[in-house]
Amino acid sequence: MADPKHKQPENANGKWYVDSTCVPCHVCLDEASDLLSYAHDESHVYFKKQPENAEETKRAANAMQACPTEAIGDDG
Numbered sequence: 001m002a003d004p005k006h007k008q009p010e011n012a013n014g015k016w017y018v019d020s021t022c023v024p025c026h027v028c029l030d031e032a033s034d035l036l037s038y039a040h041d042e043s044h045v046y047f048k049k050q051p052e053n054a055e056e057t058k059r060a061a062n063a064m065q066a067c068p069t070e071a072i073g074d075d076g
Ligand code: SF4
Pocket: 018, 021, 022, 023, 024, 025, 026, 027, 028, 029, 044, 045, 066, 067, 068, 069, 070, 071, 072
């Protein structure tokens, strides 16, 4: 389960976030490349944009379900 106390610093402000357990493995980017992005050093992924409608929220939820390390949270 993702931990809002360990959010990646680049996450856009809002409830969706990636935490420090991101590997990164790229799986979430296949689900929501419009919302998520690699950090400059490619050490992790972060939310470059919060979901703003039902379609984007569904993609964020799909990314959260697909993440093998449960690094994506929606309670931030
Ligand atoms: S699926 Fe999870 S571990 Fe993989 S890059 Fe995305 S947030 Fe990181």
